[in-house]
Amino acid sequence: MKATTIYAAHDVRLEDQPDPTIQKPSDAIVKVVATCVCGSDLWYYRGDNPIKDPFRIGHEFVGVVEDLGSDVRSLRKGDFVIAPFMYSDNSCPHCRVGIQSACSVGGFWGGPDRDGLMADGGQGEYVRVPLADGTLVATREIPDPAMVPSLLALSDVMGTGRHAAMAAGVQEGDTVVVVGDGAVGLSGVLAASRMGAERVVAMSRHEARQQIALSFGATDVIAERGEAGEAAVLRLTDGVGADAVLECVGTGQTMTTALAAARPGATVGYVGVPHGVELPVRTMFSRNIGVAGGVAPVRQYLPALRDDVLSGAINPGLVFDLELPLDEVAEGYAAMDERRAIKTMLRP
Numbered sequence: 282m283k284a285t286t287i288y289a290a291h292d293v294r295l296e297d298q299p300d301p302t303i304q305k306p307s308d309a310i311v312k313v314v315a316t317c318v319c320g321s322d323l324w325y326y327r328g329d330n331p332i333k334d335p336f337r338i339g340h341e342f343v344g345v346v347e348d349l350g351s352d353v354r355s356l357r358k359g360d361f362v363i364a365p366f367m368y369s370d371n372s373c374p375h376c377r378v379g380i381q382s383a384c385s386v387g388g389f390w391g392g393p394d395r396d397g398l399m400a401d402g403g404q405g406e407y408v409r410v411p412l413a414d415g416t417l418v419a420t421r422e423i424p425d426p427a428m429v430p431s432l433l434a435l436s437d438v439m440g441t442g443r444h445a446a447m448a449a450g451v452q453e454g455d456t457v458v459v460v461g462d463g464a465v466g467l468s469g470v471l472a473a474s475r476m477g478a479e480r481v482v483a484m485s486r487h488e489a490r491q492q493i494a495l496s497f498g499a500t501d502v503i504a505e506r507g508e509a510g511e512a513a514v515l516r517l518t519d520g521v522g523a524d525a526v527l528e529c530v531g532t533g534q535t536m537t538t539a540l541a542a543a544r545p546g547a548t549v550g551y552v553g554v555p556h557g558v559e560l561p562v563r564t565m566f567s568r569n570i571g572v573a574g575g576v577a578p579v580r581q582y583l584p585a586l587r588d589d590v591l592s593g594a595i596n597p598g599l600v601f602d603l604e605l606p607l608d609e610v611a612e613g614y615a616a617m618d619e620r621r622a623i624k625t626m627l628r629p
C-alpha cells in the first residue's frame with residue numbers, strides 16, 4: 282500500500298509500505314476512504330517539533346472495515362467507520378469516565394502499539410487499528426458521499442472543538458469567545474452554537490475563515506488581535522467579559538487573550554497544544570478564572586456528533602477548503618503551511 286512518512290521539516294513522502302494484516306484478535310484493518318492534514322502535523326512540518334527519525338504520519342481517517350480479528354464484537358466487515366485521533370479500549374478506568382485520550386492501553390497512530398506492532402498512520406491506504414471495538418465508531422449504513430467530509434471532521438477537529446466548549450462549561454444563553462480561527466477554532470464556534478450559546482464571538486482576521494465562522498453560528502467577529510482584541514471583547518460585553526472562552530491555538534499570546542476575555546468566574550477551555558504557555562496563577566486567582574481542558578477525548582463525543590452529522594444538524598466538513606488525491610499529500614501540507622488552505626482533505 283501507499284502511506285505517508287515525514288522525513289524532516291518540509292519533507293513528506295508517499296511511499297510503498299507493507300499492507301497491514303490482523304496481528305491481534307482485537308484488531309481491525311480499515312481501508313481509508315478519506316484522511317486529512319492536521320494543524321498539529323504542521324508543528325513537525327514547520328520544524329517546531331524536532332523529528333529524530335522519520336515516522337508515519339496522519340491521525341484522522343474514515344474508512345471501511347476490510348478485515349476483523351476474532352475478538353471484535355461491535356463491527357462487521359464492510360462497516361463505514363470513524364477513527365478518533367487516538368486508539369483506546371473504551372473500558373479502562375480513564376475511558377469509563379470519558380477521558381479516552383488517557384486510556385491506559387491506548388496510543389497514537391503512526392507508530393508501534395504497546396506490543397511493538399505498527400498502528401499505521403492515517404495518511405495512507407490502509408490502517409491496522411488496535412483495540413478496534415473500543416476505538417472505531419460505525420455508521421448504521423454507508424453514508425452519502427456528501428457526508429464524508431463532515432464525518433472525517435469528527436476524527437479530530439470537531440471533537441476537539443466540542444471538548445473546548447465542554448471544558449469551558451458552555452451553557453445555553455452564554456456569551457462565548459473563541460480564540461483561534463483554524464479548523465479547531467471554527468469547530469469550537471459550531472460546538473458552542475450547537476450547545477445553545479446565545480452569542481458566539483469568533484476572533485479571526487481572515488475573510489474566508491470569518492465566513493465559515495458565521496455559517497457555523499458566530500454572531501460577532503473580532504478581527505483585532507492581542508490587546509486590541511481583548512479591548513474589543515470588553516466593548517462587545519459592556520465591560521463584563523465572556524461567560525466561557527475557548528482557547529484553540531496554544532500560544533502564550535492566545536492564552537493571554539483568552540484569560541483577558543473571560544469574565545470573573547468563567548472558565549477557559551483549552552485544546553490548542555501548548556507551546557510556550559505560562560499560566561498567570563495570581564491573576565487567575567484574583568479574578569476567579571478557571572482553565573480546563575487538554576488532549577481531547579474525541580471518542581467520548583463521537584456517537585453524538587455522528588448522529589448530529591447524519592441528521593444534518595451540523596456540517597463541520599465545511600472546514601475542508603482543499604481536496605487532493607493522496608498522491609499529492611506533499612502539496613496538501615504545503616498549502617496549509619503557506620495558509621493557502623485551512624484544512625486539506627486527501628482521498629486515496
Ligand SMILES: [Zn+2]
Pocket residue numbers: 369370371372373374375376377381383384385386387
Ligand atoms: Zn482505556
